[in-house]
Amino acid sequence: MAEVTPSGAGGPIRLTGPTAAGGLEIRGGIGGITFQLEELVGGAEKLDGLAEELASVETDVQRIQGNLGPYQLSQAHSWTEAMSTLTRSWAGIQAVRAELQAISSQVRASKRDYEAAEAVTSLLANMGIPSFRDFDHVRLDDPLWPDLHGTDLALRNAVKARHEVLGIAEALFPALEPRRIAVDRQETMPIDFDGTPAALLERARIVDERGPGYIEVIETDSGGQKAYVVVIPGTQAGDDIGGANPFDVAGIGEAVGHQSAEVNIAVRAALQDAGAEQGAPVVAVGYSQGGIHAMNLAADPQFRSEYEMKYVLTAGSPVGGIDPVAGVTSLHLEHRQDAVPGADGTPNPDARNRVTVTLLDQVTTPEGEDVGLGPGHRLANYQKAAGLIGASDDPTLTDSTAVLAGVVGLGGTATATRFALTRTPAATASAPGPLQQPAQGPPVQKSETDRQVTTGKMQG
Structure with a gap:
């Protein structure tokens, strides 16, 4: 998902895990991964709306090109310039629409992947199979008190x-x-x-x-x-x-x-x-x-x-x-x-x-x-x-x-x-x-x- 940001957007979209500051690890809330993904999916829905509007503009451009047909012989020079401009505009609109749709699709796929990973982790946990994070937190210096x-x-x-x-x-x-x-x-x-x-x-x-x-x-x-x-x-x-x-x-x-x-x-x-x-x-x-x-x-x-x-x-x-x-x-x-x-x-x-x-x-x-x-x-x-x-x-x-x-x-x-x-x-x-x-x-x-x-x- 990080590589499919809008052109010229200023940087990739990145998710952040639990933060640690001042001896505190903070998980969940507005900084949690779940909320970040929910916000991104909300943004993806807005991108879908913009893509639909751009698709409508594409149709309008094609309609205008069709209406210019009768002027191809009588005003050849103006017709050629107009058709060239409309073609470039149509191609640009199509590219932006496709990019927005691709980003939206990638965001939704990332959310599905995260939910699938969480489900697998939960399944393994219920089977008693530890994760790497579990081993990372096991303290060997104080066996009397499990962490x-x-x-x-x-x-x-x-x-x-x-x-x-x-x-x-x-x-x-x-x-x-x-x-x-x-x-x-x-x-x-x-x-x-x-x-x-x-x-x-x-x-x-x-x-x-x-x-x-x-x-x-x-x-x-x-x-x-x-x-x-x-x-x-x-x-x-x-x-x-x-x-x-x-x-x-x-x-x-x-x-x-x-x-x-x-x-x-x-x-x-x-x-x-x-x-x-x-x-x-x-x-x-x-x-x-x-x-x-x-x-x-x-x-x-x-x-x-x-x-x-x-x-x-x-x-x-x-x-x-x-x-x-x-x-x-x-x-x-x-x-x-x-x-x-x-x-x-x-x-x-x-x-x-x-x-x-x-x-x-x-x-x-x-x-x-x-x-x-x-x-x-x-x-x-x-x-x-x-x-x-x-x-x-x-x-x-x-x-x-x-x-x-x-x-x-x-x-x-x-x-x-x-x-x-x-x-x-x-x-x-x-x-x-x-x-x-x-x-x-x-x-x-x-x-x-x-x-x-x-x-x-x-x-x-």
């Missing part, structure tokens, strides 16, 4: 059976089955909120510190337009797996195997209690497990029937296989040393409305801190990356963050409401829908609660 792409490679076949595995696990351990979630409003407070990816991840950190089982709903007001941000924490591991906290290890099973069905219901109840009216725009942010829940909200038909999901931010979350509807913009943060985003065995798609930013820096676990799921999975790393994204002038990133700012505004005072979510005991979990007023909420940890301005309980 992002190494995890994708290892789990591509295993994830196919995830539903069967979860079904067996839930049959053996009923406590792992999703259960109704009680929703209890705890406190409401004014906060400073600037509407950036860094601000969203900071709220995820604060909510996690509030205690196990908490989410937060932030109401923003930009020029009289209210929007709501749902903040969901990552996995909060504990000894009581499948207990009261819906974000424990068992919560991963609900997110992956049940599309966050009960969490989605609880989030809708929390939004309603926070004052979100039907059709209100919503932004969801989640770290690790929370990112899966956030993306599942964007893909949930029931949630979409009540609210308009506009933007999702995930950090360290395996969400490649979750497909939100058109109109939802998503920004996914991953770290090359973080195995968790690759746990679903499915890379995030290269799409106009999905941007994936991979951190490329080498990190280690700070001395004295828990290793957890490895140094790359630490929320602090993703917070740092979010700050870099907010300050970046990369067109793909500025386009994505502009969408976020367009929903929640450019900053100011917002209202945050905290909710304690509690799984009901298995014996009382037969009826669908959210519960209210749990008998005992998650334990409270010291955090921003000393700055709260109002408290209240959800009324049944």
